Amino acid sequence: MTSVEAEPGAAKSLFGDRIDIAREFTKALAEQGEERGLIGPLELPRLWTRHILNSAIAAPLFHGSAADIGSGAGLPGLVLAIARPDVKWTLVEPMERRVNWLNEQVTELGLDNVDVLRSRAEDVRTVEKFDFVTARAVSALRTLIPFTAPLLRDGGELALLKGMNAPAEIGAAAKQIKKYRLSDVRVEVLGEGVLDETTRVVRATVRG
Numbered sequence: 001m002t003s004v005e006a007e008p009g010a011a012k013s014l015f016g017d018r019i020d021i022a023r024e025f026t027k028a029l030a031e032q033g034e035e036r037g038l039i040g041p042l043e044l045p046r047l048w049t050r051h052i053l054n055s056a057i058a059a060p061l062f063h064g065s066a067a068d069i070g071s072g073a074g075l076p077g078l079v080l081a082i083a084r085p086d087v088k089w090t091l092v093e094p095m096e097r098r099v100n101w102l103n104e105q106v107t108e109l110g111l112d113n114v115d116v117l118r119s120r121a122e123d124v125r126t127v128e129k130f131d132f133v134t135a136r137a138v139s140a141l142r143t144l145i146p147f148t149a150p151l152l153r154d155g156g157e158l159a160l161l162k163g164m165n166a167p168a169e170i171g172a173a174a175k176q177i178k179k180y181r182l183s184d185v186r187v188e189v190l191g192e193g194v195l196d197e198t199t200r201v202v203r204a205t206v207r208g
Contacts, residue, residue, distance in 0.1 A: 004030045005048045010194050014056045014083065021082045021109050026052050028105065029073060036101060038073035049196050051075050054161070055136065057191040057199045059083035061159050064131030066090070067151055069121045070138040072098055076161060078105055080134070081114045088113055090130070094120045121147035129153040136161035141202060142173035149180035154208035158182070159201050166200045181207045 007023070015022045030047055033039035043051065055076030062084055068077030071091035081089040091114060093099050099118045106114045117124065133148045133156070141160065148158055162169060166187045170177070177185055182204040190199045 004044045005046055008048050008053060008196070010053060011048060011056075013194075014053060014059070018082050018085070021111075022052065022056070022079070025074070025078060025082060025105060025109055028108070032101075033073060036097065038098065038101060052079055053191075053195055054197060054199050055079035056083050057195060058134070058159060058161060058201055061157075061201065061203075062087050062132050062134075064088070065128070066132040066134060067092055067124070067130045069133060069135040069144075069148055069151075070094075071102060071116075074102055074105060076134060076136045078102065078109075078111070078114070081111050082109065085111075085113050089115070090126070091116045092119055092121055092124055094118065121151075124151060126151070130156060132157050132159055134159045134161065137163075140172070141166075141169035142176050145173055145176040145180050145182070149182060149206055152206045154206065156206050158204045158206070160203075162187070162200045162202050164200070166202050170202065177204070183207050 012019045030044055034041050056079050059080050065088045067090045069092050071077040071093045077089055077091040091102050093102060099116055102116045130151050133151050135144060138144060170185055185204040188201045188203055190201060192198055
């Protein structure tokens with residue numbers, strides 16, 4: 001059986017007094033994630049580094065209300081909701097089995113700042129728009145912008161967790177950036193000197 005990565009030293013500093021909840025979620029994901037089709041079999045030895053902390057490092061970016069599009073296993077949405085109980089989170093996920101997992105975790109972890117919405121991103125209809133929208137490993141930026149930008153209030157921000165090719169994705173999404181009135185589009189690298197693997201976040205503001 002593949003062993004689960006030991007908790008890195010940075011975890012406690014990132015989660016603070018919420019570390020026990022983060023440990024509980026990570027344990028549940030390690031025990032059930034592969035069986036329930038949430039993570040691949042090769043992810044256990046890097047579960048903390050590649051997934052939990054990679055998501056948690058972005059927690060200071062958010063305030064108010066936020067939506068996580070394609071939340072899947074809860075990465076980054078559940079991790080961010082654990083780290084930021086002061087932010088109201090909506091986790092958007094179309095697949096029933098993943099929605100079931102998310103709802104179970106919200107209940108078991110006692111997260112009263114999370115709503116789970118079974119929907120495709122393009123079908124989301126909310127009374128109020130969000131202050132922030134995030135997503136991780138969902139699709140290319142040019143595909144993601146039309147699904148995410150319309151969910152933001154005027155002045156709201158995208159904070160999309162991306163890989164090494166984030167700058168190239170911005171270049172390829174020039175048409176969508178213009179169409180959806182995104183400004184101050186840039187890549188921020190988070191976790192340098194803190195995490196073994198840094199996190200790249202594409203940030204942008206929607207202007208009416």
